[in-house]
Amino acid sequence: MPVDGSADEVKQTNEIGMAIPLLDAIDIKGKVVTADALLTQRKLASYLVKQRQAHYHFTVKGNQPSLLADIELHFRDRGKPDYVEPATLEHGRITRRSIWVTTALNGYLDFPHVGQVFLVIRETTEKKTGKCSEPEFAYGVTSCGPEQADAKSVLRHNRQHWVIEAQHNITDWNFDEDRSRISRGHGPTNISRLRRLAIGLIKAKRKTSVAQTMRKLCMNTRMVLDYLGMTKNSAIAVHP
Secondary structure (H helix, E strand, C coil), X not given: CCCCHHHHHHHHHHHHXXXXXXXXXXXXXXXXXXXXXXXXXXXXXXXXXXXXXXXEEEXXXXXXXXXXXXXXXXXXXXXXXXXXXXXXXXXXXXXXXXXEEECCCCCCCCXXXXXXXXXXXXXXXXXXXXXXXXXXEEEEEECCCCCCCCHHHHHHXXXXXHXXXXXXXXXXXXXXXXXXXXXXXXHHHHHHHHHHHHHHHHHXXXXXXXXXXXXXXXXXXXXXXXXXXXXXXXXXXXXC
């Protein structure tokens, strides 16, 4: 059985190999399919556009070094952003996102069906302290041309992807879901639903992070009963 780094390699291979069979069962015509850098693959891009008449929105990172280098080089002299999202307050941090898009590389990049490439910069400021974090740069490519998605729409696609990814990260971080060995029958689906139910209950009541709350509850079974109000003498308004 693979361990440590080799297990991650198997996981990545499985994700890439299962992407197309999974999508085969879904009606995606006219939809925008988003994916993180692992699935930024030429084969998947061609499959989505040519075979399924869908669009892709992919993150570009170091696993596609030439593609990343070309996009980075173009946006070094980027000028003003094409769209700036209104600042939002998230978890005590003020977040600002700006996006630049271009069609200038469409005929140059060695990647199929490019409609636009983009750069998203995310800047955060701690509300209480005023401390600013280092800007986060995210590069990407989409088959949507400007007629299908303007800068605001491309940013929306990008944000919607990471909202879903964040939910997955919570289950994987707290339950190590990606390494689960439950594989038969309805077991994987059922246990996944139970995990998400647990996270939903914690989020509905928590004052601390999901991870902190889970650590406290795992050390005290009675606290779980009080937290859920499952007994007549459960403490009221218990919030680990």
